[in-house]
Amino acid sequence: MKRSKWWERIGIIMAILLIVMLAGCSWSKETGNRPGAPKDGNDHSLQEDKQAEEAFDYFKYKEPVEITIIKDVPPGLKLPEGETIEDNSFSRFVKKHTNIDFKVAWYATGQDFVRKQQLAIASNDIPDVMLVDETAFRQLAAAGQLEDLTEVYNKYAQPELKSKYEATQGVALAKATYEGKLMAIPNLSGLAESISLLWVRQDWLDKLNIPAPRTVEDVEAIAKAFVGQDPDGDNQADTIGLTGSGSSLYANGYAGIHDFTGLFASHNAYPGLWLKGEDGSIVYGSTTVETREAIAKLRTMYAEGLIDKEFALRKDPNQLLTSGEAGLFFGAWWSPWHLSESVANDPSANWKPYWIADREGKLNTHMVPISSRFVVVRKGFKHPDAVMTYINWYTGGDDLKSEDEKERARAQVRFDDYKKLDPTLITALYPLYTTYVDTDVVEKTNMKLKQAISGEVKPEDMLSGDLVLFEQWQRDNANPKSNAADWSPPYAFLSGGDAVMQPADRKVFNEYTAMTKTMERKWENLQMLETETLYKIIMGEEPLEAFDAFVAKWKSQGGSEIIAEIEDELSKQH
Incomplete structure (x- = not known):
């Protein structure tokens, strides 16, 4: 299976997780995590510190700023009338609330995007911000093309987001660390x-x-x-x-x-x-x-x-x-x-x-890897803190029942209004679209939805993402399956959620x-050998013994070399 295949699927996964990314995103005003907060030995008065704290906004940048990005869009994408890849309801919504105007330097589809991105990296002609996989991240970091985000994260990441990373026991941020420096902001995936x-x-x-x-x-x-x-x-x-x-x-x-x-x-x-x-x-x-x-x-x-x-x-x-x-x-x-x-x-x-x-x-x-996608910032970009502002806003704020959050929730489920449910619209149009969810987000949402259904939690006390799901359940419960758009989300979290909540034995x-050096040169051919052989065996075009021949060929045509390289790299990490 080629590397791009699973990402096509995860684009769908990201779209269906969009509502619940807000569900756990309330944050406390932890003074020690705010820029301008009192530190031992400083000369600021408490009043000055308080004013600085109140003036700082994690979720809206201090001034209008432009950030260039690139986009991997699905093939055959049909946009609603009046929408473009760069200028659409989602990009305008982001700009309104964050002061950030994302400009699309270029976009492409599938393998064309991968090739064009690789060429941009090789020629050091990258946009201000990119969403990349681990291989591209390490390539960029090794070449010195990335901005160090250690201080940006420490000073500007909102506390709730930090708590999500801390819940991974350091695994997520370690994946984004190169030579002791945080060189990217990694995504967070639900393990379900x-x-x-x-x-x-x-x-x-x-x-x-x-x-x-x-x-x-x-x-x-x-x-x-x-x-x-x-x-x-x-x-x-x-x-x-x-x-x-x-x-x-x-x-x-x-x-x-x-x-x-x-x-x-x-x-x-x-x-x-x-x-x-x-x-x-x-x-x-x-x-x-x-x-x-x-x-x-x-x-x-x-x-x-x-x-x-x-x-x-x-x-x-x-x-x-x-x-x-x-x-x-x-x-x-x-x-x-x-x-x-x-x-x-x-x-x-x-x-x-x-x-x-x-x-x-x-x-x-x-x-699933806890982190597999990385937001990276071009070395020399003057506003790396603006990227953190966007991620803060994207992952939620202090009062999820505010009008801003209600508006955001309505905008994020707008795809329900399109003639055909097409999650790829949101993944294509939203800037830097990836997941920042609790690793147990499905299980938590399952329990919160059940509490709402049983009456343990009142609707007015629910966070906006959870409330959307509960309202969908209410409408579907009143008229079962009369609107598939109302049936799908709560049923997934309830029925699918129950199934994945069983404890795994292994x-x-x-x-x-x-990716290793040999993988870069030989992986495509090895994948072709594997795919063709396994399909043929299953369909009876080759005997089962062809599997043993495949294993021998795989090893001799680069597999053994790749394993040696992986073991060498892993030995350096421990």
């Missing part, structure tokens, strides 16, 4: 994004009198029943088993949708990740015995017609859910956003998520998330 769940048409299970799934064998049995027992009741053999995707077999770290990540995890297999073997050495997850076993299972299921026969070529597997042809797929807790058309077309569709265990009954998952982290 890691878990791949099996989403099932519960109404079909009930009709066929099939118990809830727990193991891979249960998944096989359900797929077989959905293919052969007419679960939709139309007297036609037109339903399929498990969906798949031609774009990827698995998701790297994050839980994707319509891939087989959950099935791999049920075999304790983590393809695409760099794992630590029993002897402490690094192993590539796609080459392990466990991955071979999972591929063998997928090969058998495909041969028996339990997986969509066209999965490798199907451009939009979600259409199978919308049309009612499929009732079984692996996806993240946020999958209800992709099920909105399914329930709109068929309100009887009752989707339920299940975490599939391994043969020992254990729940396994790979883990959590596997990626040991290495950057």
Whole structure:
């Protein structure tokens, strides 16, 4: 799976987390964290200190300022009338409240964006601020192209944001530190994004009198029943088993949708990740015995017609859910956003998520990196503190029930008003769009929504992001599934949230998330070798033994060299 693939998915994840990024963002006025606050040995009077404290605004820059950025926009993006990539309702809203005018130096799509960004970095022609991955961050830091943000963060980051970073026990900021200096502001991801769940048409299970799934064998049995027992009741053999995707077999770290990540995890297999073997050495997850076993299972299921026969070529597997042809797929807790058309077309569709265990009954998952995206500032930019102001504002303020926050909440859910729910609109239009959430944001939102539903918390006491969700639940509860836009968010946090709140028996982290020198030269070819081989094995075009040949080729064509480089880099970090 190419590096860009998981980011396409995470763009969707970021859009659906947008509302809840505000949920935990109340902050206390901690004098010691404010510029101008009293320090031991200074000569300011207490009155002067108080005036300086009151005058400082974490969320609005002291004067109008322009910041140049670049944008990675989705292919085929259709903007509402009067909106452009640079000048739109979101950019105008940001400018109004922060005094920051973001100017788009250029934009591109997918791999074109990646290539253009790499060229800009190589020629030292970068914008004032960029959002980059870890590889680009380390490349920029090593080349001396970045502004040191240590003092900017210490002086200007709002206290609530600092508390979020502190909750990671230093992991997030360490990822953004180079040679002892904080050279970027890292994003913060919810760890629930890691878990791949099996989403099932519960109404079909009930009709066929099939118990809830727990193991891979249960998944096989359900797929077989959905293919052969007419679960939709139309007297036609037109339903399929498990969906798949031609774009990827698995998701790297994050839980994707319509891939087989959950099935791999049920075999304790983590393809695409760099794992630590029993002897402490690094192993590539796609080459392990466990991955071979999972591929063998997928090969058998495909041969028996339990997986969509066209999965490798199907451009939009979600259409199978919308049309009612499929009732079984692996996806993240946020999958209800992709099920909105399914329930709109068929309100009887009752989707339920299940975490599939391994043969020992254990729940396994790979883990999303706490930080994988980095806001970096061009060395020499005169207003790095303005970048911190934007991030402060983006992550919330002191009074989340203020009119400003209410206006912000309305603006951020404006995409509901568009003819078709398209989260990519917000990810494309919002400046420096990434996540800064509590690592347990899904679990916290789940509990707060339940408290509101039970009456433990009054609406007037709720924060704006939580209130939006509760109001959506109220409307959907009064008229179930009459408006899919109201059904999806609260259902995701309630049903998906319940599923991911089960304690995992095994959590596997990626040991290495950057790129080595050999990876830069050979990774694309190695990924092509892996993708072609594994797809062919699953679809019966190659025997299972081709997996062993793939592992040998992978090692000889650069894999062993890459592992040595990773181990060398990791040894320097400890």
